[in-house]
Amino acid sequence: MSTLHSKAAATFCKDRQKTAWHDETFWALRQKRDAMMHMLPEWESLREHASAIKKHTLTHLADYLDMFSRQLESRGVIVHWAKDAAEFNDIVLKILQNHGVKKMVKSKSMLTEECEMNPFLISHGIDVVETDLGERILQLLHKKPSHIVVPASHLKREEIAACFEEKGISKEKGNQDPTYLTYCARKSLRQEFMEAGAGMTGCNFGVAKTGDIVVCTNEGNADMTTSMPKLHLVAMGIEKIIPDYASLAVFQRLLVRSATGQPTTGFTSHFRQARPGGEMHVILVDNGRSNTLADEDHWQTLKCIRCGACMNTCPVYRRSGGYSYTYFIPGPIGINLGMLADPRKYSDNVSACSLCLSCDNVCPAMVAPGSQVYVWRQTLERVGKADKLKKVMSEGMELLFDHPKLYTSMLHLAPLANLVPEAMTHYSNLNPWGLGHSKPVFAHKCFHELWKEGKVKK
Numbered sequence: 001m002s003t004l005h006s007k008a009a010a011t012f013c014k015d016r017q018k019t020a021w022h023d024e025t026f027w028a029l030r031q032k033r034d035a036m037m038h039m040l041p042e043w044e045s046l047r048e049h050a051s052a053i054k055k056h057t058l059t060h061l062a063d064y065l066d067m068f069s070r071q072l073e074s075r076g077v078i079v080h081w082a083k084d085a086a087e088f089n090d091i092v093l094k095i096l097q098n099h100g101v102k103k104m105v106k107s108k109s110m111l112t113e114e115c116e117m118n119p120f121l122i123s124h125g126i127d128v129v130e131t132d133l134g135e136r137i138l139q140l141l142h143k144k145p146s147h148i149v150v151p152a153s154h155l156k157r158e159e160i161a162a163c164f165e166e167k168g169i170s171k172e173k174g175n176q177d178p179t180y181l182t183y184c185a186r187k188s189l190r191q192e193f194m195e196a197g198a199g200m201t202g203c204n205f206g207v208a209k210t211g212d213i214v215v216c217t218n219e220g221n222a223d224m225t226t227s228m229p230k231l232h233l234v235a236m237g238i239e240k241i242i243p244d245y246a247s248l249a250v251f252q253r254l255l256v257r258s259a260t261g262q263p264t265t266g267f268t269s270h271f272r273q274a275r276p277g278g279e280m281h282v283i284l285v286d287n288g289r290s291n292t293l294a295d296e297d298h299w300q301t302l303k304c305i306r307c308g309a310c311m312n313t314c315p316v317y318r319r320s321g322g323y324s325y326t327y328f329i330p331g332p333i334g335i336n337l338g339m340l341a342d343p344r345k346y347s348d349n350v351s352a353c354s355l356c357l358s359c360d361n362v363c364p365a366m367v368a369p370g371s372q373v374y375v376w377r378q379t380l381e382r383v384g385k386a387d388k389l390k391k392v393m394s395e396g397m398e399l400l401f402d403h404p405k406l407y408t409s410m411l412h413l414a415p416l417a418n419l420v421p422e423a424m425t426h427y428s429n430l431n432p433w434g435l436g437h438s439k440p441v442f443a444h445k446c447f448h449e450l451w452k453e454g455k456v457k458k
Contacts, residue, residue: 026147075272077211137163200234230275239304298336325338
């Protein structure tokens with residue numbers, strides 16, 4: 001496993017009890033997803049349909065984006081186009097400054113995390129308040145999300161209660177009751193909603209035919225974000241576009257079942273235009289997505305609908321935590337997105353995968369993140385990030401398999417390895433794998449010999 005990820009994972013795993021709890025928490029989400037899947041006999045055909053819709057949309061992206069923007073503009077919505085994170089942040093800042101906004105409330109958006117919008121706006125004197133409960137907790141703790149759907153699920157109620165007490169949100173010392181803590185957060189956020197001059201939402205889906213911005217939440221915070229401030233901003237990656245309502249119905253059935261094991265979210269909100277007397281801006285962001293679309297090996301990453309199912313099922317993510325990954329999105333999809341963003345900077349993450357391909361099996365849009373990780377591993381030599389020891393081992397194996405006589409001789413000699421004391425095989429600098437595994441015992445007779453002797457049933 002890579003140095004950066006493995007060191008961070010080792011730190012996370014020092015608290016065995018919390019590691020086990022983290023593993024169980026996300027496996028429970030996977031089990032809920034499975035239960036929902038089995039309730040729909042058409043589940044696999046829905047996945048295939050979703051994948052086909054995404055492929056069609058992405059291969060006609062310019063047409064659908066044009067249709068989408070024209071629909072919005074016909075109802076007075078102001079549409080902006082941002083080529084990268086810097087341009088996105090500048091557009092948001094300019095809109096807020098033109099309206100004299102000093103405080104903005106926002107619902108969850110991984111795109112704003114990607115563009116590092118919050119610190120940018122704060123550095124320019126604008127207070128940004130997260131309204132998703134998990135995101136708000138993390139904001140108060142000055143931490144990043146460790147999961148894209150349930151960002152603070154790695155925290156226990158004791159930690160949240162202590163944070164609320166420290167920030168003055170909770171008035172009852174030692175009260176760790178989740179209902180009480182939620183009440184405290186709601187009361188605190190209500191004041192923020194009332195004071196905010198603008199609200200920002202993300203976008204789960206943009207419906208091209210009607211110009212709908214579709215936002216799915218379980219807390220209703222997106223509705224509060226758009227119904228109290230008169231200025232509404234939408235941060236939307238260009239890959240979020242889908243053709244029409246019929247397509248939306250497919251994704252709506254898959255998204256929440258895959259993410260949290262619910263039939264649907266508590267709130268599914270459609271925004272088409274500004275509220276009466278208000279103003280609405282939609283910022284469509286590229287930030288490398290066009291380059292991804294041109295990558296014939298990895299364009300399908302753009303099909304991802306950010307359900308987090310790949311993280312919930314991933315044995316590495318569940319046992320190493322979200323913060324062990326160096327890219328801001330963890331898990332299988334995060335490995336791929338990080339490599340697309342900067343393969344040299346985030347190449348350490350590609351080893352944080354067992355290649356069990358469970359993520360391929362659960363992905364609702366058939367992105368196949370695990371299979372893509374395998375492809376990324378083949379490119380490490382090209383970007384100068386291949387492990388030298390693994391490279392030598394691979395070349396040795398190639399030599400061995402290309403010469404049958406040498407291969408057969410080595411099989412005869414293999415049992416001699418049993419004479420090596422196990423303690424000598426567990427040095428971290430020579431054999432990191434051995435730290436967590438017992439030394440294998442080599443058979444005295446190989447399969448080929450047993451086959452020739454007729455001891456293997458045909």
